[in-house]
Amino acid sequence: MPDTPRPPQRPDDPTEPPAHGRRLSRRTLLTGIAVATGAAGVGVAATTAAGAGPAARPPAGTSLRPLADPDLGPNVHIFGPETPSADIQAVLDGIFDAMETDQFGTGRHAVLFKPGSYAVNANVGYYTQIAGLGLSPDDVAIDGTVHVEADWFDGNATHNFWRCAENLSVSPPDGFDRWAVSQAAPYRRMHVNGDLVLDDGGWSSGGFMADCRVEGDVNSGSQQQWLSRDSEFGSWTGANWNMVFVGVENAPAGQFPEPPYTVVDSTPLIREKPFLHVDDAGAWHVFVPALRTDTSGTTWHQATPEGESIPVEQFLVADPDTPVPEINAALAEGRHLLLTPGIYWLDAPIEVGHADTVVLGLGLATLVPAPGQPAVTVADVDGVKVAGILIDANEQNSPLMMLVGEEGADADHSANPTSLHDVFFRIGGMHAGNADVSLAINSNHVICDHTWLWRGDHGTGIGWNTNPALYGLIVNGDDVTAYGLFVEHYQDYQVFWNGERGRTYFYQSEMPYDPPNQESWMNGSTRGFASYKVNDAVTDHRAWGLGVYCFFNANPSVVSERGIEVPQAPGVALEHLLAVSLGGGTGTIEHVVNDTGGPAGPGSVESYVVSYP
Known part of the structure; x- marks a missing residue:
């Protein structure tokens, strides 16, 4: 990268976090990342x-x-179709009982199903991966549910992090399954023979699905934001602040921000996540999907996924x-x-x-x-x-x-x-x-x-x-x-x-919840820091569906001047942007992007910008 102007150094003040070991200056971090590893001899x-x-x-x-x-190892639980359903269910229930509320615990589990059919219900708790071992999700058929609830938090799914479901076909007996999650809870290569619900009555705060097919309706419920990529739906119901669909067949129609849908017809460049699978001879491999361009829909429906199978012995x-x-x-x-x-x-x-x-x-x-x-x-x-x-x-x-x-x-x-x-x-x-x-x-x-x-x-x-x-x-x-x-x-x-x-x-x-006062969170003479910053020297940058939120509960008088900062250049363009002050206006984002849009704060908690510039 050329030598480019950088934002001013954060001023010294008594609220600066203490040094626990060697801390690098702000300018060093933004101009020479390798210094960080070189200092440690790495x-x-x-x-x-x-x-x-x-x-x-x-x-x-x-x-x-x-x-x-x-x-x-002992924390990977492998089942075949010959395993009695009662035995599988006992293991699933035992893991969930241990992991339902263990948000910062030390347990980690993977439950892997070899190709076949299973009559079980998997309630997925913290640090738990539920996955099929076929090349297609339809190779592992769950006659039951693979679901996430928020019973432990009175229906509030905003803390349902760090778990995943992958590479399974699910036929829920009641016609719908539930995946009530927030961040770091991916839903990949899933085939739902029915409807899918993304909340549990209380708030849920963002999620991700890719390479999935839902035969029925996806109901986002209280989800505040969600990304769906390279998937197929029967229909989609619901919206709150920021729903983005990239390469999704049968994505919903609507005009941002009412409803706040962002639809990009195809995914320009993607490789799906590698995954374990077992072949017909019982040998184990990791399948690495091929790099693809201009994609939509799943990799596996009505097709054999393209890629490379690497023997686990390697x-x-x-x-x-x-x-x-x-x-x-x-x-x-x-x-x-x-x-x-x-x-x-x-x-x-x-x-x-x-x-x-x-x-x-x-x-x-x-x-x-x-x-x-x-x-x-x-x-x-x-x-x-x-x-x-x-x-x-x-x-x-x-x-x-x-x-x-x-x-x-x-x-x-x-x-x-x-x-x-x-x-x-x-x-x-x-x-x-x-x-x-x-x-x-x-x-x-x-x-x-x-x-x-x-x-x-x-x-x-x-x-x-x-x-x-x-x-x-x-x-x-x-x-x-x-x-x-x-x-x-x-x-x-x-x-x-x-x-x-x-x-x-x-x-x-x-943004950070906890600036104790405005003086402790200043970017030179500017109040606060933008969340998403593109260097002033950049000439080409694009983004779709950007949401920035504040909740300055330590001091609601704190203000961030901007949610997003980008340079003024012909190749820089953003679409569908929003700022929200959570908790009914706890703190303020003065402008959504640069000096456009806003404020989001007390009295006007949401602000949308359709496109910039």
Whole structure:
């Protein structure tokens, strides 16, 4: 990236979060992300040229685990159609009883169904993945439900995070299933033979579905915002603030903001999330869907998905006791990585250097970085896929939690981009986390396919000076595309975009709840920080369906001057934007984008902008 003007330094004041380890200046973070890793002595070196890939993988027969019966550890529960339904139901009920309310607990579970039919009901709690092992969702037929309720929170689903359902066909006996969730609860490759309801009577606050087919109606209910991508519906009912449909067949019609529907006919560039499957001979593989352009509808309905099946023997199957040097040695040899459910307290970063490497987490495998270091680094190589992980900040500061591409990365990855799928970040909640930046992308052409970057607003270790975090996402690479970008509560810009030709399809962000006063949250002489910031030097940027919310409950007099800031340039254009002051006007966003739209605050809690400029 060229040397470009940057926003002024945050002024020093007594409310600045204390330093827990080495904290980098705001200017350093926005101009040279690699400094964050270099300070900790961590390098991101490409161990393989960008064109390398499958040819560098170990041949069949060199597995560390038996191919047909991989040892995925005690927290992976594998069922076949011969297993008695009562036995399966007992396991499902036991997991749910343990995980229904365990929002910041240590349990992690994956429940995997081999191809066949099952008469069970799966109530999905925290840190639980329910998935089929077929190539198509219809290979695993659930005669019952796979559902999320909010009974534990009196119908309020705004805390139903960190769980997922994937690759199943569900035939609910009452004609409808329920997936009442908020962030970090993906619904992928699901076939619902009936209706689907997305709330449980109380509020629900955002979700994501992709590659799904719902034969009946999808009722969004109280959902405040939602992204549907490359899916097929019988119909869609409901809307509140921000409903985005990208590449969806039979998406609803309407004129933003009444109702607030954003419809993009096709998805320009996507690779679906990799997933485990079992072939007809009982051998285990990870299927990596092919890169596709200008898509709509599912990959699997009336077709065989295109992609590559990688034998599980080519993966290192890791658990929380696997030493990081062993993981990195396997990656350096060209192996892929399968992270079984659990919490991984790392003593060094996991370093991905080979092109086309797959890193797949099961059961929301959770990585806690070593003090002062990132959890994961990815070299500037082609086609890395990272999927299904939660990165949880250590109590000692990490300048950066995940890095994609080293500083100055400039390779062309347009034919085979790196992609991130269901990659989530958390700072606080489980403990008093501390990180400057959650995710930095230096490589070009990266695809972000559902991410939630969250500085905690509740749980353990929460407070303005207790779980400090500056930025959620910094994008320095060009041609980066984000689908389903959720970023919340950071103390500076939530997103800072330096790269050219960035594209965002759906954005949901809450500003920090807890600025103690206006003086503690100033961007130079400007009140507060925009949530979504595009560098003033950028000439080409597009975004659709951006929602920014405030809830300044620590001090409702706090004001953010703008929800979104973008440069005035012919190639910069945004569509369907909104600002909302939650709680009936708890705090103020003065303008939606630059000096247009607004205010959203007491007396006028919502403000919409159809297009900008």
